[in-house]
Amino acid sequence: MSISGKSLEAELTAPIAIATMPAKPRRETDSTDRVSALEAVVRYALYIAITLFLFIPFVMTVLSSFKTSAEVIAFPPTLLPTVWHPENYLHVLTQIDGFPRMVFNSFFITFAAVALNLFFDSLVGYAFARLEFPYKNTLFAIMIATMVIPGFVFIVPRYILMLNVHLVNTYGALLVLYFLQPAYILLMTQFFKSIPRDLEEAAIVDGMGWFGIFWKIILPLARPALLATGILTFAGMWNGFFDWLIYMQDATMFNIQLGLTTFRSVYQNQWDLIMAGSVLAILPILIVYIAGQRYFVRGIATTGMK
Amino acid sequence: MAVSVAPKAPAATAKGSRRSKRGGMAIAERRAGLLFVSPYLIYFLILQLGALIFAIWVSFHHYDLLAIDNPFVGLRNYARLTINEDFLIAMRNTTEYAVVVVVLQTVFALLLAVLLDSKIKGRNFFRSTWYTPSIASSVVISMIFLYVYHPTGLLNSILGLVGIHTTEAYLESTTWALPALMFLAIWTTAPTFMLMFLAALQDIPKEVYEAAAVDGASGVRKLFSITIPLLRPIIFLVVSLGIIGSFQVFDQMFIMTSGGPLKATLSVALLIYDNLFKDTGTVGVACAEAIVLGLIIFALTLISRRVIDTRIEY
16 A cells, blocks of 8 residues: 555645645746856756656666666676667566466556546536535535545455455455545545536526536536546556555456566566566556646646635 | 446436526435435445444454454453564554654655756756656565665665675665665655645745845745745645655565564554464454554644644645
8 A cells, every 4th residue: 555655645645735736827036046157067966966866766677677687686787788688578478477467457447447536536526516415514524534544444344345245356346445536536626616607507597407517518627637637546546556465366366566576476586577577567657647747737737726 | 336326317417497496406406416426425434434433343353354253352452462562563663664754755855846946947857757756656666676775786786886895685684674665765755745845835926035035035044934934734744644654654565575674674554464364363453453553643643733833725
């Protein structure tokens, strides 16, 4: 569930904090600061040092994925592979038992969860933002309060529940746990509150039902928030590890992350496979991040109402 | 289960014709509202409230996943934690880990954000590359750091370049294993919080700094007397998310060290996992541990709120 501060809750809540930030035009940097050439050099050196610090491990992982296992941890070390071995990637796909199936499982659950969350998070979010119904404010307060309950409290009871309804070792376990996520309901609620009511009022006058209003009028306007929810759900599900470890027992049900951890025990010290597998596991999320960054930032900007 | 209750809302769509009557419309709206919110209601009742109550119930029982009869043992599962050596070790490791990680990742994230909140050329490039450690999964990060911390891995190779020749096996050393995992956590988590700080920084009006400049305040002075006080709400959020996350640290311990060497990296979360899946008859103990951990996290969040003296608004 958690890697350090990177817990599920953190993953879920972080975007909310950003999303609820007011988006104002950037202020100019104080023009009275005159920066000398020397200072500029020192400054850039600092920025580049930080970049190396945060990015070098990824560069070395990619380079290592083209080396032989022995060369990855050779002493003295090499920077570039002495001979490039792109076939390492082929070996991951062909020599690791069930690897293609793990890739399929990862994609399947990720896309299914994204679809479910786009629908349910926005549906519930719309009700909280716009509709009047009994105990609405209580329920909304409960939703926010329960978001900070540490996930480990739920592990045992949820596991026993899944055992009893025979969902252990099936996709169903993960889909039941993640068909909606309170953090993104909150994100959608914030967004819907920012849309002017005029359109809905016109639709009500035209005799449209609430689901019709939600489906035909509101959702098309909610593209930025939906993209943010979708991208964040994609990231969370693709990177999922702990729930798979708990609920999936057969290797045919593993995702790529859980599969990767077995490289260590089953394919001991096969550094070429571990490195190539890591690159494959990070690739889809990297693509989504690069492609979605623009929409994501726009989603944040649109959601950030004050 | 819950998936099948997808409200396709046939009831709601037919209600528009009541538009002439305000009362009828209000009823239609209430029905639609309850119907739309029902997926969350089910989620809350079963997966949150029900789960919480069941967790407390299990913690008062000697519970085994395969047993038919699970006898009531009162507070014994809790009482035994105070004399359970593994739990005490795990608690000490986890607290040490959390304190160091929360403090350093918050400071580092703020530093990164302040550096990005300037007019430097290539700002977007730096922001994107600096954020990369946060998009990789915990498993990938763990795999990368197995290579980094290998006796002839990346860290010792870099140290060799600057003249420090060592083949220390960091993850097999009782001295270095826990700090090594702390470093990994700070490295991978700080960029997430960096983005949150950055968004908050960009909201501070320029005029505030101009006034300070007129008064002749230095850059460092501005940081401590303007920026940080104004960032209090977001600092609280980052600290509490950090507390929640680091007290439940599991993945890298499980993947990289299995709690070793000699339990030097045994975390409470790892112990809960072992009690649930590896040992028998300790499911009640696992629940008690999880509830104690949850209460500690809750208390620390409240304390940090008091110390940072702020409120979060959603």
